[in-house]
Amino acid sequence: AQTVTQSQPEMSVQEAETVTLSCTYDTSESDYYLFWYKQPPSRQMILVIRQEAYKQQNATENRFSVNFQKAAKSFSLKISDSQLGDAAMYFCAYSIYGGSQGNLIFGKGTKLSVKP
Amino acid sequence: GAVVSQHPSRVICKSGTSVKIECRSLDFQATTMFWYRQFPKQSLMLMATSNEGSKATYEQGVEKDKFLINHASLTLSTLTVTSAHPEDSSFYICSAATQMNTEAFFGQGTRLTVV
Numbered sequence: 247a248q249t250v251t252q253s254q255p256e257m258s259v260q261e262a263e264t265v266t267l268s269c270t271y272d273t274s275e276s277d278y279y280l281f282w283y284k285q286p287p288s289r290q291m292i293l294v295i296r297q298e299a300y301k302q303q304n305a306t307e308n309r310f311s312v313n314f315q316k317a318a319k320s321f322s323l324k325i326s327d328s329q330l331g332d333a334a335m336y337f338c339a340y341s342i343y344g345g346s347q348g349n350l351i352f353g354k355g356t357k358l359s360v361k362p
Numbered sequence: 363g364a365v366v367s368q369h370p371s372r373v374i375c376k377s378g379t380s381v382k383i384e385c386r387s388l389d390f391q392a393t394t395m396f397w398y399r400q401f402p403k404q405s406l407m408l409m410a411t412s413n414e415g416s417k418a419t420y421e422q423g424v425e426k427d428k429f430l431i432n433h434a435s436l437t438l439s440t441l442t443v444t445s446a447h448p449e450d451s452s453f454y455i456c457s458a459a460t461q462m463n464t465e466a467f468f469g470q471g472t473r474l475t476v477v
Binding site: 293 | 411
């Protein structure tokens with residue numbers, strides 16, 4: 247069975263600094279999708295970034311980028327120039343179907359605090 | 363962008379009663395909707411997957427007679443928690459997707475408190 251592990255329950259970063267959130271996963275599939283979701287206090291799940299496993303190039307979205315290491319089954323999220331609005335729970339997620347036709351398997355989350 | 367509306371956002375009900383939660387896709391047709399449950403300070407756990415016009419597929423350990431899911435149209439799915447008990451208190455989140463997308467769009471969630 248596929249599993250997603252986030253080993254950092256909580257992280258803290260100074261405003262304008264860079265922080266990296268860790269995620270590892272286990273799967274026997276060769277083609278799959280990985281996601282980072284943000285859940286602010288409002289509880290609304292927001293997609294931050296998506297990575298297709300068949301793509302070697304790491305995905306980037308403005309200040310957010312990932313380090314995807316397929317052989318190591320690692321998928322970390324780097325947030326550059328951290329802003330106060332980045333404070334939230336961050337969930338790493340896995341799907342074999344890209345999130346639309348299959349279920350998302352979530353990690354337990356990392357609570358990110360941003361200090362002014 | 364795609365919008366999924368979930369209603370109500372908060373509900374308190376008495377033990378033994380039933381409560382219905384609605385999940386609507388406002389600007390797209392959702393062939394598939396997913397229902398998740400999130401315990402305090404925990405991750406989201408998939409409860410069931412519903413496809414329009416067919417019976418929902420429940421994850422192992424989820425009681426289908428307790429958590430009734432209906433997906434009668436391409437824009438609406440409902441989750442009914444029957445004979446609710448305090449242990450059913452949780453945050454329930456839906457997401458909706460089309461076969462054309464590679465992303466599932468989430469509703470705002472519903473906090474259910476059973477007293």
